[in-house]
Amino acid sequence: MRLQIKDLWVEFHTFDGVVKAVNGVTLDVAEGEILGIVGESGSGKSVATHAILGLVPMPPGKISKGEILFEGENLLTKSEEELNKIRGRSIGMIFQEPMTSLNPVFTIGDQIVEALKIHFPHLNKLEAKQRAVDALKQVGIPSPESRFDCYPHELSGGMRQRAMIAISLVCDPKLLIADEPTTALDVTIQAQILDIINDLREKRKLSVILITHDLAIISETADKVAVMYAGRVVESGPVEEIFSNPKHPYTKGLLKCIPHVDEQSRPKGERLNTIEGTVPDLRSLPPGCAFYNRCSRKIDSCLDKVPYFINCGAEHFVSCINVE
Numbered sequence: 583m584r585l586q587i588k589d590l591w592v593e594f595h596t597f598d599g600v601v602k603a604v605n606g607v608t609l610d611v612a613e614g615e616i617l618g619i620v621g622e623s624g625s626g627k628s629v630a631t632h633a634i635l636g637l638v639p640m641p642p643g644k645i646s647k648g649e650i651l652f653e654g655e656n657l658l659t660k661s662e663e664e665l666n667k668i669r670g671r672s673i674g675m676i677f678q679e680p681m682t683s684l685n686p687v688f689t690i691g692d693q694i695v696e697a698l699k700i701h702f703p704h705l706n707k708l709e710a711k712q713r714a715v716d717a718l719k720q721v722g723i724p725s726p727e728s729r730f731d732c733y734p735h736e737l738s739g740g741m742r743q744r745a746m747i748a749i750s751l752v753c754d755p756k757l758l759i760a761d762e763p764t765t766a767l768d769v770t771i772q773a774q775i776l777d778i779i780n781d782l783r784e785k786r787k788l789s790v791i792l793i794t795h796d797l798a799i800i801s802e803t804a805d806k807v808a809v810m811y812a813g814r815v816v817e818s819g820p821v822e823e824i825f826s827n828p829k830h831p832y833t834k835g836l837l838k839c840i841p842h843v844d845e846q847s848r849p850k851g852e853r854l855n856t857i858e859g860t861v862p863d864l865r866s867l868p869p870g871c872a873f874y875n876r877c878s879r880k881i882d883s884c885l886d887k888v889p890y891f892i893n894c895g896a897e898h899f900v901s902c903i904n905v906e
């Protein structure tokens with residue numbers, strides 16, 4: 583399995599203008615690899631990954647340029663019928679709003695069986711149930727046989743999230759796209775769910791795109807990270823490298839925003855760092871670097887054009903013309 587997004591551009595034609603949501607994004611995920619995507623709200627994380635499965639609503643959306651190669655084939659040229667064979671089968675997705683993705687009027691078990699039957703219609707009732715129960719067990723749901731008959735409202739938030747993951751994994755996909763899979767959960771459950779994802783990567787060579795606001799999650803789980811800002815990847819590379827040697831002023835700012843429980847250096851009561859300013863209006867992006875107005879290292883030539891990627895070490899790329 584290999585997924586390559588190459589120079590992807592997505593825009594939304596709205597009454598208020600053209601929203602440039604994704605502007606030349608290039609990403610690469612290998613087999614058994616976890617790619618983390620971070621960036622502020624509105625930076626294009628969800629839209630870029632929705633494009634993989636043909637889930638950008640068109641109109642108002644439009645993919646104006648790019649290629650998305652999955653195992654060598656361009657998903658952007660596939661028909662709806664062909665995409666339906668891939669969705670949930672080769673590529674699983676956990677959506678950002680899990681509570682609204684489960685149907686309240688069907689039991690958890692029925693919903694998993696439904697997902698399974700789309701791709702494995704030959705399975706009989708008993709076989710399908712067995713696979714659904716196995717999927718629930720795999721995501722750490724206790725007494726999965728009895729949970730099979732529960733409705734979503736009968737489960738806790740953490741259990742519902744696990745059920746969502748079970749649905750996305752029941753067909754044994756090669757790639758899982760997990761959009762903020764743990765945001766609504768407390769830290770213990772969060773850690774358990776990340777463990778499950780990590781475990782599947784090791785046992786099944788599952789590849790994962792993990793979207794999160796939380797850099798601490800990336801540092802613990804991902805192999806590589808792409809930092810997005812205003813619809814662009816501004817820095818990418820191996821996780822240890824980006825965390826120990828960040829180059830882009832935005833990445834540096836994000837890293838300074840991470841709270842450390844054991845942090846001795848910050849006097850009590852002192853506020854955590856935040857990055858001043860806001861993301862630019864995606865309807866009127868400047869010709870140069872989109873981070874310019876918030877950047878501590880800005881120079882005049884940053885205004886001229888979007889900075890090229892500079893290679894600053896093994897697989898470490900940054901889009902900035904004034905790195906330290």
Ligand SMILES: Nc1ncnc2c1ncn2[C@@H]1O[C@H](COP(=O)(O)OP(=O)(O)OP(=O)(O)O)[C@@H](O)[C@H]1O
Binds near residue numbers: 601628629864
């Ligand atoms: N259907 C749509 N119509 C118009 N604009 C849209 C649509 N969907 C997304 N956008 C815009 O595209 C931009 C990128 O949105 P996206 O959801 O990818 O951000 P995100 O990085 O996932 O943010 P968050 O962290 O809040 O989930 C935003 O400005 C958003 O308003």
Ligand SMILES: [Mg+2]
Binds near residue numbers: 678
């Ligand atoms: Mg999102």
